[in-house]
Each structure stands twice: as C-alpha cells, then as structure tokens.
C-alpha cells in the first residue's frame with residue numbers, strides 16, 4: 056500500500072532523510088521508533104506533502120500512485136492522513152467549519168457527492184461521541200486553547216470523520232492521560248481494516264499495548280536501521296537505542 | 306491650491322435651496338473652511354493622509370435624487386431609513402438649521418466644510434428610560450451624477466438616563482465618479498444609557514470620506530461600537546469617545562479590509578476623564594494589493610481617572626507584498642492607579658495553518674480564504690443580528706474571491 060524507496064530529503068542545506076526504505080502493506084500497522092531528531096516527523100510531514108522539505112532522491116508510492124507529485128490536498132483526497140505531533144491552532148475557524156470543508160473537499164476531489172448538512176452533522180456528532188469529547192468543542196476554533204491532550208484527541212476525531220486509507224500518526228500518544236490514551240487507541244483500532252494501513256510514530260511501548268503493531272522499525276540518522284516484530288519495541292524500552300548504533304558500527 | 310471658485314459656486318447653488326435665515330452661518334463656515342483648507346501632511350494627526358492636493362479638484366453640491374436605482378439591503382427586525390445622496394425622502398432636507406459644530410474636532414477645515422453644506426442625518430433623541438423598539442438601520446446610499454459631488458451629513462444620538470438603542474450606520478456608495486463624503490456624529494449618553502453602534506463603510510472606490518464621531522459617555526453608560534471598513538478610496542475615520550463618569554464603559558472594535566489602492570486611516574482617541582472607567586480598543590486589519598491601512602489607537606488617562614481599566618489590541622494581516630499597514634497603540638497616562646495594556650502584531654498567513662488545512666484536503670485558495678475569514682471573525686462575531694453579520698461576511702468573501710460558500714460558515 057505504501058512504498059518508500061531510497062528517500063532522501065533535506066531542509067535548507069541539512070540532509071535529514073538519507074536513503075529511507077519502508078513498505079507497509081494494506082491491513083498492517085507499523086510502528087516507527089527512534090531517537091529525538093532522527094527524522095520521524097520529517098518523514099511524516101513529507102508523506103503529507105509539507106513544502107518545508109526538499110526531496111532530493113527516492114520515491115513514495117501510495118496504492119501505486121506517486122505521492123511526491125501530488126499537492127497536500129490531493130494526497131488527503133487519495134487517503135493520506137497525518138496526525139500532527141504539534142497540531143496547529145486556528146482561531147476563528149471552528150472545528151465544525153474545518154471538518155465540513157475538509158470532508159466535502161475530499162469528496163468533491165474523489166467525485167463523490169457532498170454530504171447533506173443534516174447527514175454531516177449526524178456523522179460528526181457520532182464521531183465526537185466515540186472520542187468522548189464535548190460537542191461544544193465543535194463551535195470552538197480549531198485547537199484554539201485546547202490542552203496538549205485535547206489537541207491529540209482532536210487529531211483522532213478528524214481522522215475518524217475523514218476515514219483515510221493511510222494513517223500517519225506522529226506521537227499522537229504523547230501528552231495523553233491514561234484514559235485518553237485508551238480512547239485514542241480505540242479510535243485508531245476502529246479504523247483498522249484490510250483496506251487501510253497505519254504508521255505509528257511513538258516513543259513509548261504503551262500505545263503499542265493497545266494498538267498491536269505488525270512491525271516495528273527503528274529510524275536513526277535518517278534511515279531505518281532495524282526492523283522487527285512487536286518484541287523489538289519491548290527490547291527498545293528496556294535497552295534504549297545505544298546498542299543498535301554499536302551493533303551497526305561493529 | 307484650493308479651488309476656491311469651485312467651492313464658492315457649489316455653495317451658491319446649494320444655498321438657493323436653503324431658507325434665507327440659515328445661509329449666513331453656513332456661509333461663515335464656508336469662509337472658515339476656505340481659510341483653513343483641506344488637511345494634509347503639515348498636520349501631525351494627518352501625516353498618513355494628505356487630502357490637500359485634492360483641493361484643486363472640482364466639487365459640486367449634492368444632486369437631488371428620487372430613489373436609488375438598485376435594490377437596497379434590509380435586515381429583518383430592523384427599521385431601515387434611507388438617505389439617497391444625503392437626502393431622506395421623508396425629511397424636508399433644508400428645514401432644520403444645521404448648527405456650526407462646536408468643540409474640538411479632528412480637523413477644523415473639514416468640520417467647517419461639513420457645517421457649510423451639512424444635510425440632516427440621524428437625529429435620535431431618547432428620553433430617560435426609553436428604548437428603541439427595533440434597531441435603527443440608517444442607510445446612506447450615494448449614486449453620484451457628476452465628478453466631485455459632495456455629500457455632507459450631520460448626525461446626533463442623544464440618550465437620556467438609562468435609555469438604550471442599537472443603531473447601524475451603513476454607507477453604501479455606487480458608481481465610479483470621484484466624490485466627497487463627510488459625516489459628523491455627536492453622541493451623548495446620560496447616566497446608565499446604552500448604545501450599540503455598528504458602522505459599515507462600504508463606499509465606492511472614488512469616495513474620499515471623513516467620518517468623525519465624538520461621544521460623551523457619562524457614569525455607568527456604555528458605548529459598544531463596531532466599525533467595518535470594506536470600501537472607499539481615501540477614507541479617514543476619527544472616533545473620540547470621552548468617559549466622563551465612574552463606571553463608563555467604551556468598547557471600540559474595528560475591522561478594515563482595504564483592497565486595490567484604497568487608503569484607510571482610522572484614528573481612535575479614548576479619553577478617560579473620570580475614575581473607574583473601562584475601555585477597550587480591538588482592531589484587526591487586512592490589506593490586499595497596494596492598499597494602505599492606518600490604525601492609530603490612543604488612550605489618554607486624565608489626572609484623577611484612577612482605577613481606569615483599558616486595553617488595546619491591534620492585529621494585522623498583510624495579504625500581498627505591496628499592501629501596507631501602520632498600526633500604533635498609544636498610551637498617555639496621568640494617573641497612577643490604573644491598569645492599561647496594549648499591543649500590536651503584524652503578520653502574514655501562517656504557513657503552518659495553511660499546511661494543516663491542506664493536509665486535510667482543503668485546497669489552497671479555500672484554505673487561505675478560511676484563514677482570512679477566521680482572522681476577521683474576531684470582529685465580525687460581534688455584529689448582530691445574524692443577517693447583518695451574514696451580509697458583511699458575504700461582502701468579505703466576495704473580496705477574498707468567493708472561495709467559500711457562505712453556507713459553510715453558517
């Protein structure tokens with residue numbers, strides 16, 4: 056479903072991704088772990104189409120389509136969703152207007168009819184309830200004044216409303232309290248299906264207890280330096296990342 | 306150089322329609338105007354707006370128009386009164402004497418020009434405890450017939466103790482001809498009176514306009530004002546409220562959204578002359594193309610105005626590289642026990658917010674429009690009733706390029 060080959064990317068003069076390879080098949084959940092500054096958010100944002108980075112080499116394909124040729128909005132319509140590590144506050148644009156604009160824009164691009172106002176409202180309310188959020192949040196500005204945890208929960212709400220094909224969740228578990236983590240995990244699991252794939256960027260094992268990954272990768276120095284099964288996450292939790300670079304150096 | 310002949314002959318034509326007794330004071334005002342001329346760069350308060358070169362142009366007295374040619378906006382639940390080219394159909398325009406403006410004005414030359422030519426505008430007098438049964442929508446439509454046509458109006462809103470009113474001053478200009486417009490508004494709010502005032506400036510691109518409102522706000526009275534500048538060519542606004550008794554409350558909000566080569570210069574001077582007053586100045590500026598905006602918000606706290614609580618916030622968004630906004634919050638404090646905060650910000654559309662919207666599927670043009678509307682929303686949300694807000698939002702969206710269906714925002 057998602058195929059990344061030999062991806063090189065830089066910001067200004069600094070190379071950040073240095074030949075990254077990663078394949079995620081439909082129906083799978085992959086976890087990406089790695090030290091701070093190793094390029095996890097860079098990878099996530101490049102997938103979503105951020106213009107802050109220049110891809111200098113390599114290829115990214117989603118369902119056979121070349122992602123790198125597409126604008127962020129085209130990618131969204133094609134099914135890419137990025138749960139931001141730092142969701143942006145947009146005062147003056149309500150969550151409701153935001154969700155309505157986003158969903159209808161995606162549907163239009165895909166040639167689907169826009170939702171009737173009533174149907175849309177019912178759909179959003181259903182998802183808000185699922186995320187155990189206060190419906191009053193819908194009339195507030197996007198993430199405006201939201202706590203760190205509320206912002207993360209709002210990312211998952213957006214994901215549930217939009218129902219993407221590829222979910223890239225960049226540290227969505229950071230900053231969540233124990234109950235919120237469960238709700239977020241349930242949200243992610245609700246969308247798990249044979250037609251979808253998930254990339255979970257995380258620092259902690261805990262989220263992976265709730266959302267069982269099929270594979271775990273270690274991103275370090277702009278490359279995937281190790282891949283394994285769920286047990287790799289436990290190993291990292293115990294030993295940290297030091298042993299991996301030593302192993303590579305050896 | 307001021308084209309004295311043009312003003313003289315415009316006045317001669319205009320005075321043919323005046324009762325004989327009212328001509329002399331008007332002529333005296335015209336003489337004072339001719340002595341002073343149009344304000345310009347020599348004056349500190351007008352350093353951004355130089356009207357003096359325009360004095361050489363032709364001017365004409367307002368033409369008399371029956372009815373406007375195009376349909377007029379109306380808002381449900383409001384009582385609309387319409388002035389066409391300065392004249393209200395139901396008022397004998399020349400009947401009432403127009404007094405020479407007294408007191409200190411932002412500019413004497415223009416105040417005298419207004420006094421010479423003024424037609425009666427809003428004249429709202431409410432007794433103690435009275436209130437308007439419906440908000441007043443005072444609509445000033447101008448459809449000029451020739452170059453340099455002048456429409457000068459004088460307004461008065463006087464509320465007795467505990468009286469309350471909502472008034473929308475709506476200027477709507479049509480046609481391309483260069484023209485002049487001045488409005489002088491005097492507000493007096495007795496103890497405990499409440500006035501909600503909205504001003505929508507949607508003049509034609511050929512309009513050179515001056516709007517001055519002075520307000521005397523007595524104890525426990527409140528003035529809640531929202532101004533939206535959508536149109537005009539060269540626009541100057543002066544708001545000068547004075548808080549004269551304890552508990553007086555004055556909120557001034559402003560949104561300007563000039564496009565093309567429009568120049569909007571808004572000056573706000575809030576004066577705390579009594580203790581325990583509260584005032585707010587909340588302004589937002591958006592500028593496109595080669596438009597220029599000026600916000601000058603000043604708060605003066607007089608000696609003895611202790612426990613004053615004032616706040617000024619100005620935020621600006623520049624939407625093209627050649628658009629310019631000058632914004633300056635100023636404080637002048639002569640009392641020691643006061644709480645005064647102020648700040649100004651300037652920015653462009655936040656690239657992170659744009660990316661966030663686009664990453665959810667919203668195309669770039671719509672994302673920009675949503676952010677611009679969102680920025681303006683801080684002021685627009687105070688427009689009531691909803692139909693009025695919708696009408697203003699629709700005008701703003703038109704300006705942004707109709708990227709958003711207004712229903713999406715509903």
Ligand SMILES: Nc1ncnc2c1ncn2[C@@H]1O[C@H](COP(=O)(O)OP(=O)(O)OP(=O)(O)O)[C@@H](O)[C@H]1O
Nearest residue numbers: 066069071090091092093094095096097098107140
């Ligand atoms: N706009 C930028 N300008 C300069 N350096 C940048 C920029 N964006 C990212 N970097 C650098 O690229 C590297 C990778 O950053 P990235 O955010 O992808 O790391 P990360 O793996 O997500 O880290 P964390 O675990 O802390 O979230 C870091 O060294 C970072 O400082």
Ligand SMILES: [Mg+2]
Nearest residue numbers: 095096097140
């Ligand atoms: Mg990161």
